[in-house]
Amino acid sequence: MLTLHGFSYSNYYNMPKHALLYKGVAFEEDLVYPSAKDYNQLSPALKVPSLTTDDGQHLSEASVLCEYIEETYSDKPLLPTTPIARSKNRQLMRMTELYLELPNRRLLPFSFSNQPAPDALIAEVVAVVDRGINSLNALATFDPFVLGEEFTMADIYLFYALSVANMGCAITGVDLNARIPGLESWHARFAADPISQKVAADMEANRAGFFGYIQGLR
Numbered sequence: 279m280l281t282l283h284g285f286s287y288s289n290y291y292n293m294p295k296h297a298l299l300y301k302g303v304a305f306e307e308d309l310v311y312p313s314a315k316d317y318n319q320l321s322p323a324l325k326v327p328s329l330t331t332d333d334g335q336h337l338s339e340a341s342v343l344c345e346y347i348e349e350t351y352s353d354k355p356l357l358p359t360t361p362i363a364r365s366k367n368r369q370l371m372r373m374t375e376l377y378l379e380l381p382n383r384r385l386l387p388f389s390f391s392n393q394p395a396p397d398a399l400i401a402e403v404v405a406v407v408d409r410g411i412n413s414l415n416a417l418a419t420f421d422p423f424v425l426g427e428e429f430t431m432a433d434i435y436l437f438y439a440l441s442v443a444n445m446g447c448a449i450t451g452v453d454l455n456a457r458i459p460g461l462e463s464w465h466a467r468f469a470a471d472p473i474s475q476k477v478a479a480d481m482e483a484n485r486a487g488f489f490g491y492i493q494g495l496r
């Protein structure tokens with residue numbers, strides 16, 4: 279059976295997990311943190327998540343896992359059919375990651391420690407996040423899903439990217455809901471979905487374990 283390795287507090291872990299749950303694919307969850315002995319055998323960059331396939335191959339990088347899941351389990355597709363529509367979906371996922379998730383992720387240590395972030399770092403983050411906001415305003419419709427009438431991988435990517443983006447925005451003061459029309463109501467619809475609620479409950483159940491792991495790193 280497929281095994282998804284990682285921990286539920288990770289937004290990247292929750293991307294392929296949501297895709298698997300949506301498609302109804304059977305999988306096991308292996309609770310593991312990147313510092314675990316031999317985790318490099320699963321993920322050479324020591325990042326969560328990673329996946330072990332039915333035939334014992336290991337994959338890492340959330341976007342790669344999502345692509346593998348989509349290609350292997352084609353029922354309930356999460357990508358459109360035409361090459362151009364598929365590319366536009368991936369374009370939005372990439373922009374979400376590069377210009378919303380990753381810059382705000384730089385502020386997580388300050389969010390977790392309640393220490394003030396340096397002004398220069400905040401300015402750098404805000405400049406990159408501006409690109410993300412402009413990208414979403416140019417491409418996303420949120421009517422009712424990110425890229426139109428179908429629920430796709432882009433919805434999953436954006437939703438879980440936002441959990442980290444919003445933590446950074448709480449520090450920078452950037453109001454994503456105010457600057458991206460349609461985002462807030464789309465987010466509320468996604469959050470109300472039973473799969474999202476299951477993922478959120480699992481995330482909450484892992485809160486103490488995750489912060490224990492972080493403390494142990496210090």
Ligand SMILES: N[C@@H](CCC(=O)N[C@@H](CS)C(=O)NCC(=O)O)C(=O)O
Pocket residue numbers: 287288289290291312324325326327338339340341
């Ligand atoms: N590019 C990676 C990023 C994954 C990532 O940053 N995972 C975090 C947990 S949310 C992690 O493993 N952090 C441990 C570390 O950076 O040492 C992916 O797409 O899977």
